[in-house]
Amino acid sequence: MSYIEIKNIYKIFGPHPKKALKMAQNGENKDNILAKTGHTVGLQNVSLSIEQGETFVVMGLSGSGKSTLIRHLNRLIDPTAGEILFGGENILQMTTARLNAFRRAKLGMVFQRFGLLPHRSVIDNVAYGLEIQRTDKAERLKSARTWIERVGLAGYEDSFPDQLSGGMQQRVGLARALTTDPEVLLMDEAFSALDPLIRSDMQDELMKLQSELHKTIIFITHDLDEALKLGDRIAILKDGALIQVGRPEEIVMNPADDYVRAFTRDVNRSKVLRAKTLMRPTGASDDVTTANTTGWPEIDSNMRLEDILPIAIACPYGISVIDHDHQKIGTLSKDQVIAALAA
Amino acid sequence: MFPDKLNIPLGKSVNALVDWLVVNYGDAFEAFADALLTVLVWLEHLLRATPWWLVIVVIAAIAFHASRSWKTMLGLSLAMVAIGMLGLWDKAMQTLALMIIATGLSVIIGIPVGIGMAMSNKLRAVMVPILDMMQTMPSFVYLIPALMLFGLGKVPAILATVIYAAPPVIRLTDLGIRLVDKEVLEASRSFGASRAQILWGVQLPLALPNIMAGINQTTMMSISMVVIASMIGARGLGEQVLTGIQRLDVGQGVEAGIAIVLLAVVFDRIGQSYGKRSQRSSTTGAGDGA
Numbered sequence: 001m002s003y004i005e006i007k008n009i010y011k012i013f014g015p016h017p018k019k020a021l022k023m024a025q026n027g028e029n030k031d032n033i034l035a036k037t038g039h040t041v042g043l044q045n046v047s048l049s050i051e052q053g054e055t056f057v058v059m060g061l062s063g064s065g066k067s068t069l070i071r072h073l074n075r076l077i078d079p080t081a082g083e084i085l086f087g088g089e090n091i092l093q094m095t096t097a098r099l100n101a102f103r104r105a106k107l108g109m110v111f112q113r114f115g116l117l118p119h120r121s122v123i124d125n126v127a128y129g130l131e132i133q134r135t136d137k138a139e140r141l142k143s144a145r146t147w148i149e150r151v152g153l154a155g156y157e158d159s160f161p162d163q164l165s166g167g168m169q170q171r172v173g174l175a176r177a178l179t180t181d182p183e184v185l186l187m188d189e190a191f192s193a194l195d196p197l198i199r200s201d202m203q204d205e206l207m208k209l210q211s212e213l214h215k216t217i218i219f220i221t222h223d224l225d226e227a228l229k230l231g232d233r234i235a236i237l238k239d240g241a242l243i244q245v246g247r248p249e250e251i252v253m254n255p256a257d258d259y260v261r262a263f264t265r266d267v268n269r270s271k272v273l274r275a276k277t278l279m280r281p282t283g284a285s286d287d288v289t290t291a292n293t294t295g296w297p298e299i300d301s302n303m304r305l306e307d308i309l310p311i312a313i314a315c316p317y318g319i320s321v322i323d324h325d326h327q328k329i330g331t332l333s334k335d336q337v338i339a340a341l342a343a
Numbered sequence: 344m345f346p347d348k349l350n351i352p353l354g355k356s357v358n359a360l361v362d363w364l365v366v367n368y369g370d371a372f373e374a375f376a377d378a379l380l381t382v383l384v385w386l387e388h389l390l391r392a393t394p395w396w397l398v399i400v401v402i403a404a405i406a407f408h409a410s411r412s413w414k415t416m417l418g419l420s421l422a423m424v425a426i427g428m429l430g431l432w433d434k435a436m437q438t439l440a441l442m443i444i445a446t447g448l449s450v451i452i453g454i455p456v457g458i459g460m461a462m463s464n465k466l467r468a469v470m471v472p473i474l475d476m477m478q479t480m481p482s483f484v485y486l487i488p489a490l491m492l493f494g495l496g497k498v499p500a501i502l503a504t505v506i507y508a509a510p511p512v513i514r515l516t517d518l519g520i521r522l523v524d525k526e527v528l529e530a531s532r533s534f535g536a537s538r539a540q541i542l543w544g545v546q547l548p549l550a551l552p553n554i555m556a557g558i559n560q561t562t563m564m565s566i567s568m569v570v571i572a573s574m575i576g577a578r579g580l581g582e583q584v585l586t587g588i589q590r591l592d593v594g595q596g597v598e599a600g601i602a603i604v605l606l607a608v609v610f611d612r613i614g615q616s617y618g619k620r621s622q623r624s625s626t627t628g629a630g631d632g633a
Contacts, residue, residue, distance in 0.1 A: 115530030
């Protein structure tokens with residue numbers, strides 16, 4: 001069983017959701033339900049399994065239900081039907097007290113418009129989660145200071161949110177979510193409100209942090225490039241229903257339908273394809289590792305095609321692909337790299 | 344002619360209800376009235392016994408604390424001096440005592456009611472028409488039963504003032520809490536904050552500018568009630584206006600009127616300055632990057 005299991009979630013908005021739920025469960029179309037009952041279907045039979053330590057991106061346009069979905073994971077919104085399990089525990093059966101304890105211990109959330117407390121300084125915002133947990137003041141300020149430094153805001157401890165730029169405010173939001181050391185980080189369009197350059201910086205920052213922290217991150221976005229850059233796996237949501245779930249390469253190479261295809265058409269493949277998808281794995285029938293690979297350049301299995309290209313061009317033989325334990329897991333030739341680009 | 348048969352004897356029923364209250368709960372009302380009166384008399388005595396310059400110094404200090412401006416402080420002190428120069432210092436102190444008690448009572452009742460309205464749509468549905476009624480009904484209508492329950496004097500004057508002046512602080516507390524940024528509330532909930540932690544840590548601090556505006560309006564309205572309150576035996580500046588009207592002494596009425604306006608200006612400036620300061624410390628800075 002996966003760490004987080006979402007099973008057959010339905011969310012109907014309106015005064016009498018039960019009646020509309022029946023129609024939705026019978027597979028009735030969202031527009032028909034709205035026309036007949038006046039109820040909006042937010043989520044329609046969504047099931048997902050999310051593994052511990054992965055960055056799972058939910059992608060969809062506005063109105064696709066992605067923000068509704070992420071709010072189910074900490075029960076800011078309760079589903080009309082379905083189950084949500086965290087490590088085997090059904091969070092929908094929790095009492096208010098148990099739910100609050102669960103939110104305090106396991107979850108951190110980052111918001112699109114930051115959701116900072118405007119009347120509190122940066123350090124008091126970052127320490128907020130620990131304050132809710134009634135952590136001793138000196139201790140919580142110490143952790144807050146550490147995280148402020150880590151997201152690059154040292155010196156701004158006593159500033160107020162409205163004195164900071166959008167990018168800096170979201171760093172505060174990120175530090176606030178991380179200060180309680182949660183297992184799961186929920187990020188609701190966390191970088192969508194930022195300028196493109198700052199957004200790219202924040203994405204890199206998040207990836208750097210994640211490579212050290214190994215949190216389970218659920219990231220919501222409407223931007224496919226962002227999804228492909230950050231996600232270990234991506235779920236694509238449309239009108240409240242799940243269209244496709246898969247690794248970035250799978251989404252780009254094998255789109256499930258025309259909707260996804262339209263999205264992926266303009267994607268730069270060299271930013272998506274990674275060494276581990278392109279390589280010839282060690283032990284495969286056409287394995288060349290029996291050849292002498294000493295002196296071959298070694299690259300990380302997560303390296304993307306755009307970064308492999310210059311190495312492949314400069315190197316006369318082949319390239320060794322290694323995993324994070326520095327074990328050799330495959331090889332790449334110059335021809336393979338060029339073929340992948342041409343495809 | 345509208346048929347007499349369809350008449351509802353509402354007036355008689357109300358009379359019967361008031362009679363019944365007086366007979367059965369007269370003691371309770373009296374005990375409440377006595378307690379209120381004790382506090383009021385004590386405050387009135389304190390203000391009148393305090394040397395005039397000390398009162399001005401205290402008001403000047405409050406004005407400076409609120410506005411951080413020497414100009415405002417000086418202006419408001421001069422307004423108080425002017426009241427004294429009109430020969431109305433003692434009356435003004437009586438009015439001030441009444442006003443402080445009425446405003447205090449309005450705030451003590453109003454803020455919790457406002458919080459309740461923001462939390463519960465049902466309570467809000469009940470309270471909104473009641474508040475409308477409190478503000479539109481001519482005050483004489485509720486002065487009569489108040490007189491019957493509490494007799495002539497300061498206590499019914501305070502109650503009438505509270506009924507008239509409490510709605511703004513109730514409404515603005517409700518509004519202020521409802522206007523708190525939804526994402527900030529979600530953030531607070533997502534960290535596992537309890538309802539009390541959300542109320543004290545997020546909702547009330549962020550609603551403070553609106554609550555302060557409500558308190559300011561409530562103060563202004565309680566000052567404006569002083570003339571009417573004097574008709575049922577409250578002393579002070581209102582009484583001066585009232586006797587001025589009765590004796591056709593225009594000069595006395597104008598003097599007292601000016602003193603009331605000056606008092607109102609002093610408290611309005613102080614209230615607004617506090618409102619502005621609370622706004623500065625809780626502007627909705629989040630979200631300007633959106």
